[in-house]
Amino acid sequence: MPEAAIRNSANTWRERREFDLTAENLQLLFDNEIPAIRIKNFASPDECRSFVTALRDIGMQHVYHFKNADGEALSDITTGYIGLTHYNYRHKPNEDYLAEVPTANAYRDRVFSRSFDAVQRMIDHIQAANPAPVGVASEADGSGELYAGIIRDATTGGALHADFAPFTARALCVGRINAQVGWNAWLEHPERGGGTTVHHAPWSPEFGSSEIPEQYPLDAELVDGHESYTYHPTPGDAILFNTRNPHEIEGAPPGETHSRLQVGSFIGRLPEGDLLFWS
Template sequence: MPTWKREDAAELSSESVEALIRNEIPAVRISGFASAEECAAFTNAVYNSPDLKSYSVETPTHYLGLVMYEYRQGGGRKAEFFDAAPAAVAAQQKLYDQSFDVPSRFREMLGPYYDGPIVVPIEPGYGSYCPVVVRIASNGVHLHADFAPYNSPGWEIGAIEAQITWNLYTQCPSVGGQTTVYNAPWTPAEDDDPARGLPDSTVESDPTVQSFTFAPNVGEIVLFNPRNPHKIAAGSASEGRVSIGSFLGVNANNDLLMWS
């Protein structure tokens, strides 16, 4: 099993971003990215949005935007995904109009710490990806892993060489809601359906596997490597957990591709 060089999260720097891409550290945490007032305005806009959808999973989880998980099952529905992208981006713009433009601020902040452009990828013959997704995951999320070369072969993002993810948390429960990441980079077994992510795993019970757990704070961004299996604990029934974020993938040109 690989070993992280440190067991806690690092602060944002060029070195920590590169280390995270190489899976040498568990996470990068950025506190104070957004104010409490900005987060409250964003959260309120999310809950009042008529564009919220539900994941096709057992645990009730809601999102606003596009998620590839919903379009890559059963051979994939690429045309439908890109046909839906403009409306998804427009729905997210409504949130920013009522609060602040999260992805633009994030790209401006991260840019000086990455040696290459941060771009929303374009699928040849189809169009642009949706850059971010908003989630309400108050009931937790099952253990899973994300790595586009396995999840999305035949898509532009399937040619990336490394992948990280980021999330800004605008509402957090006082109890529960922690994310746990296991240092066991996912490679699907021969009989797995990689489009589904991580169907089964023993990492939780393996004492040789390092793990990192964090309870997010309102206004904080946390980045980690999603090829490592990860899960979200359920929060309290009366408190929500709202986030906005995306995947970031490094391609052969050292571009950092940004998609949901």
């Protein structure tokens, strides 16, 4: 494990609040010095409406089950999604994952073409704040591009987990990153509930060289006594946070009529400063 990947500069954030996207704040987020960045009005109300209408017409591509290495369900939580997560392929060869990318891109683009391309828009925002190149992650040996841009319904919430490719995707190019953040933009959101709590307790599991540590769900003890920050999504806004920090999503309370509909991906920082998008 490179030193940069396991270093954590401080045990607390500089300030427990949301920041704007600037070049400096983006690096502070990667370095886990601030809890979150919010881009207000990332999508217009019209774009949110057309996105949701397209989703209702086209339908979700998959129902997401959290399973362990033996294929056993880890919890009752299921959510619909469009796209491809490497998480679901973490115990499979890279080729199996890469072979699914074109189908997932095509399905996602049916939605984007009726509203806006959320991934390209976020790449443009991030490129404006990063001196080195920003783009969708691609394997150096030419075996293919990774998938970026999960569209999902997370109305039922999500258990405590962390996302960090150097632990869970070591055979892919993103296994080489030294920090990972994630962004999500909401197209629709419940009026109550649905907040995400991020705990300043960077995930550092112990595991053997041929193992993949389980990231979902994590034990609540890991975040005991660590400071946390809860963000509350607003439709049209995009929020970024450091996904190596364990995080959990509160479900919408009974009676809420709006779903928690979002699009997002991870962004990994290579030692050279290049930023890679994937999901």
